[in-house]
Amino acid sequence: MKRILAATDFSTRAHRAIRRAAVLARKSGAELTLLHIVDEEPEALVALEVAESRKILNEQIASIPELRDVRCHSTVAIGAPHDAITKVATAVDANLIVMGSHRRQLLRDVFVGTTIERVIRTGTWPVLMVNKEVAQAYTSVLTALDLSDTSANALSSAKALGILDDARITIVHAFDAIAKSKLALADVTEERISAYVETEQQRATSELQDCLTSLSFDAAGCSYYVAEGDPVPVISNAIDAIGPELLVVGTHGRSGVAKILLGSVAEQLLRTMEIDILAVPRRSMPS
Template identity: 25%
Template sequence: MVEAGHARSALERASLLDLAPGARVAVLVRQGAELQGESLARAEERLMARLQAVGGTLSRIEPAMDEDLLEAFERQAAQDAPELVIIAREPRGRLTRLLGDTPEKLARHGRVPVLVTRLPAEAPYRRVLVGIDYSENAREALELALRLTPPEAGPLDVLHCYDTSYALVLHQEGASAKQMVDYYRRRASEADAGLRAFLQPYRDQGTDLHALVRSGDPQAELEHAVREQETELLVVGKHGGHGLMHALLGSVAEACLRRAECDVLVVPQAVSRH
């Protein structure tokens, strides 16, 4: 569900993606929105031309003004089977800060990858960062990022954030300074080896990947890496979540949607099965 100005932004970004053969793209548009204007028409024409060149299709989801967005999305998605949903970031009011806006709700409940645009769509993505936790969901996120990134973009940044919270237990149990240092070094070494092993199959195929290993809070480290690497697109997997706290606070992926200063692609679990 996108206002006219937002629809233009989403279409412009979609037209710049490195689309795979047979790609299916859906654009969410609020029913009754004015989808006119020369710049919007050009963006839609560019996207259609790109999709036609790869044998792809474009679908437009237009829920009624009084229709629940998620219900409309699920209904249309079941019919068109889109591989990617693109939606621009909306202005946020007080209520949406608490309960989540349209992109966050789609990312939370949807079964299709959601690309939320924030930056002007002026060129294909060149600086892409993928958050990795070694899960199958993370592998799907990495592979989708590779599909959407042009080969000439250069190395893809891949960040893994590891946990060192057990250090607090060691400290409370009276661990020596040497034991603490050994623990931190061991965790760093394990994380580095784990990321190398995770990425090796892609490197064996000649994929250019830049590995980043950090310790601490994943959300904070992703935000820091986005600024440090001048990231244009952040790609994160979304794990399932339940309960009141998740409903209010959401996952790391949803937090990135709220706070990241770049476009964000959220990849749900097992997208290949939907």
């Protein structure tokens, strides 16, 4: 990882994101760009806000302990936040975008989405949403893997970024025991149904190991949390049981009307989970 872009609105949540970006930059030797976006309205105040924003960014660079010994630059952009973030990410050739967790304003989010979700949906960069205070580099990472190209790409991207280095990695996978309901309707004993589910769990775990091997990933160094059920509750239960510091998920690119609709696993996780989340678009792969 060579270049990181951290967007800030000068809030507490954004301050956490800057500190996390600094920790990542220091560990990887990456160059860090801090970005603040100014609204283009009212026009009469834009120049004043740009000047004040530059002053605050420079003050943060000088005062945040994690930024010491990090190659750090600041920039101020004008316009809609998600557009400005993607334009600056392109300009600096960022490998990763880091942002603070969004404000959960349900009715507004349903109609227009949050800035971070818009960046993820329309961009090509891995996006790290920071929820927690920074203590150290990530030591425990949970990666959602469903055997799709999207989730495989997310895992490979996280590895390429160096975020998985020196961390305990747990692969979480939700499987569907397809015949379970049919067996129940056929009055099959609970013991036989449980045996069937256990067999399906073992099969799913074996498929995960094969998938990791195909990705040249060290499967022997991973733990597994494989459970029957829908992805979001299974991932939520895994987070409760394991207590990871970071969740890695893949996201599907969308277009048209689908951009304003809820429903994807990644979006549900981004809106409900309280840990840091690395969301990797399907078309993303850091250089």
